[in-house]
Amino acid sequence: MAIARIARLSYWYPGAEQPALRDVSLLIDAGLTVVTGPSGGGKSTLLRVLNGLVPHFHGGRIAGAAEVEGHDVIRTPTRILARTVGFVFQDPELQTVYDAVDREVAFGLENIALPPREMNARVEEALHAAGIAHLAGRSVRTLSGGERQRVALASALAMRPRLVVLDEPTSQLDPEGASMVLDAVRNIVEQGRSAVIAEHRLERLLPHASASVIVEHGSTSTAWPVTPSLSAGITSRSRSGPLAWSLAGVSAGFGGRIVLDSIDAFGYEGEVVALSGPNGGGKTTLLRLIAGALSPMSGKVERRPGRIAYLPQNPTALLHRPTLRSEVSLTLERAGEPEPPEAILAELGLLEVAGRYPRDLSCGERQRAALAAVLPGRPDLVLLDEPTRGMDAAARTALVGLVSRLRDQGSAIVLATHDSELRSALADRVLHVSAGSVVESESHSVSA
Amino acid sequence: MAAWSAACLFIVLFTTNPAYKAMVLAAAIASLAAGAGLHRMRGLLLGVVLIAAFATLLNFISAHLGATVLFELPESIPAIGGPYTLEALAAGLSGGLTVAAAIVAAAPFSLMLASHDVMDALPAVLSRTGAAIAASLNLVPSVSASFVQVSEAQRLRGWRPRGPRSWAEVIVPVVLTSVEGSIQLAESMEARGFGSGPRTALKSSPLRKSDWLLVAASAAAVIAIVIARATGMSADWYPYPSLAAPSVDAVSLAACLFLLAPVVAWRSRA
Secondary structure, eight states, X not given: OOSEEEEEEEEEOTTOSSXXXXXXXXXXXXXXXXXXXXXXXXXXXXXHHHTTIIIIITOOEEEEEXXXXXXXXTTSOHHHHTTTEEEEOSOXXXXXXXXXXXXXXXXXXXXXXXXXXXXXXXXXXXXXXXXOGGGTTOBGGGSOHHHHHHHHHHHHHTTOOSEEEEESTTTTSOHHHHHHHHHHHHHHHHTTOEEEEEOSOGGGTGGGOSEEEEEETTEEEOOOOOOOOTTTTOOOOOOOOSEEEEEEEEEEXXXXXEEEEEEEEEEETTOEEEEEOOTTSSHHHHHHHHHTSSOOSEEXXXXXXXXXXXXXXXXXXXXOSSSHHHHHHHHHHHHTOOOOHHHHHHHTTOGGGTTSOGGGSOHHHHHHHHHHHHSOSOOSEEEEESTTTTOOHHHHHHHHXXXXXXXXXXXXXXXXXXXXXXXXXXXXXXXXEETTEEEEOGGGOOOO | OHHHHHHHHHHHHHXXXXXXXXXXXXXXXXXXXXXXXXXXXXXXXXHXXXXXXXXXXXXXXXXXXXXXXXXXXXXXXXXXXXXXXXXXXXXXXXXXXXXXXHHHHHTHHHHTOOHHHHHHHSOGGGHHHHHHHHHHHTTHHHHHHHHHHHXXXXXXXXXXXXXXXXXXXXXXXXXXXXXXXXXXXXXXXXXXXXXXXXXXXXXXXXXXXXXXXXXXXXXXXXXXXXXXXXXXXXXXXXXXXXXXXXXXXXXXXXXXXXXXXXXHHHHHHO
16 A cells, blocks of 8 residues: 555745646555655655655645645645654754754654653664664764764654655765665665665665656656666876875874874876775875865975865855856856866756856755866866765766866876775775875776 | 852852952852863863953053053053053953853853753743754854865865955855755754644753752852842942952852852762
């Protein structure tokens, strides 16, 4: 029997002329339903229909019908549907209310005024179901991203919902954190719950899925998705040029804590150096040293003069201009580069949205917009910090193409990434950064 | 804790006597050191010293009153010209003590309590407001991290701080990101049933013996200082026109000593 039923549903965000969902009809049955499709296609909007955030929280116009477990979504407020539908969002940091794990998991139960004597058992049950019983009593701030997202899942499960909806829950996580969350999702489905998940990392989920929905341009279809390969379409590597940057005997850290201890590293023009290693190992510190944003405690940092393009983690935070075109123009003007902004926008498939406010774009489009804002023209040194975090397949492919072109034009490139596919596709050398040291990976020697 | 903080604030604002203000400050520092530990207070104490010094200096520079002139600047110098007096310095010190004591008295809320502790202490009628406050407090660290990250990245993108308007390129993205974060958090709270109606709490925090001791000591301190003032035992102190040493009476002194109760109560808790 269907858990959710959507019939001829169309939805317009406030002030939008085009619908975000158009004439969608869908049945969601028990088990795991995977929702895929390009960024900006309407996945998040569709998921928000299931717990009434669309239209009750976001406003706008809606037509058609939607029903979850007998509740008319259009007439039932989200706070009531919260007892039937649990929801896990993308960013683990932006859905935490309390700073203690058990309190956080109990937040929903407190909201529905469950008697306190029943709460402890519910919290314990939810922590077990999400596989994080060992985290009870911990401070949320001390947890990794993957652990925090499992706390969010436990918080949803504590309400004993018939349906759990997850909107790209691993997009902000490293591979270890993502595995942790996806394992938990598989477990709750095996325990007999129903789940709907929008996700880019399909390979781990598809074997367990009972249905799939592709959302594109606001319309849905139920074809089985294909997982694209990152290496497709990569240009051949050029030989690297003269030394572009080097660190000799460099130590660096913060507040008296040494993060990198007496390290040596270097990179050439026309070369891609990838930094791998665990969270907190020092990858971002190394990038900031190379960029000159952080002064070393000792040792020497040298780089050839020229323009530096630096993509920080969460690069969408940089976007602030009225249009995407003006955002790119700003960087080009400052760099004194004659290239028109349309060149990089076309390369990243963003010409259609060049006149739009960048923060109104979908998550994946924003990621590409941030790349366009930072990387236009011909930067001499390109530093990328976890560039594929939160990216959909199209954005990752666009990134690979862009970085390959910059490398072939002679830019020295350093990218810190957990993404092993990206390293395989792009890296000439891999430096493993861990516990304060930097070691060149033997298995990934210079290919030039 | 709230009763003790309120008593400290009441006394430091109620009395004009800098000796009592200094005693309240000393009691607040001793209490906080017992509860939070000196190592966690270093940043706070440095900030308090700077703010108190600024308040003192401001009065010394701007109030050209009093009989004991230390030195003079020509009257023709705008704003700072005129006599600099011992009385103005003493009045400034008294003001600085007030500010310092008020800050240290309020500090236990941030140094010793988690957001859920504050929530648990609120009456049920304020529980929804408290949850909203607790949630917003959780966003504070991400705002400061966002500021560092955006300013660094914009600098590498060619931005340079040239006057107040140029800061828009850092401030605007940070504010927009914070607002988006707040909306996301509100959406998440709504999705978890926030606003459904009356709430319950996983844990409540009944007052313990040591809490009642603190409430009693705080009440005693306030009552004692009011009685001392009402009966004329505690005289007002005013530095102008000529400076006199503040007098100290036994009842007001006892009031200040009551404020040391957390040294016992919080040490046992820690």
